[in-house]
Amino acid sequence: MLEDKKVIILGDRDGVPGPAIEECIKSIGAEVIFSTTECFV
């Protein structure tokens, strides 16, 4: 599903942070176009 997709990452400081998700997405080969880590509170 993620193949050839552009991925926006909304990580969470208290959950899974952006850089951790980024590493996962890179392992698939999808293109990360924006990655951030926010506090959802």
Added chain:
Amino acid sequence: MDLGNQARIKELAEKYGKDDIVVIIGGAEAEASGLAVETVANGDPAFAGPLAGVQLGLKAYHVVEPEIKDEIDADVYDEQVGMMEMVLDVDAIIAECRSIREQFLGSE
């Protein structure tokens, strides 16, 4: 969702088109994760940010949802997400994100 991030996502959706974009979230709990899914699909429910009333129709998934998790290399996933997955209420997060997607984007 952070207002600056809403603005950025709006720009990117306009630039690339909704069909080419997938949003992946890492929210700590179900309700906040559902709100993020709703915001990029149907607009900011708080009517506070640039996505207020803007229905981007983007598909968003939590990284722990099987649609995403199953595509990630298992070793990388364990290293990057494994620890957090043990403390997150994964079942509640999956149920909430699915429910919001079905509500605003139809059945998945």
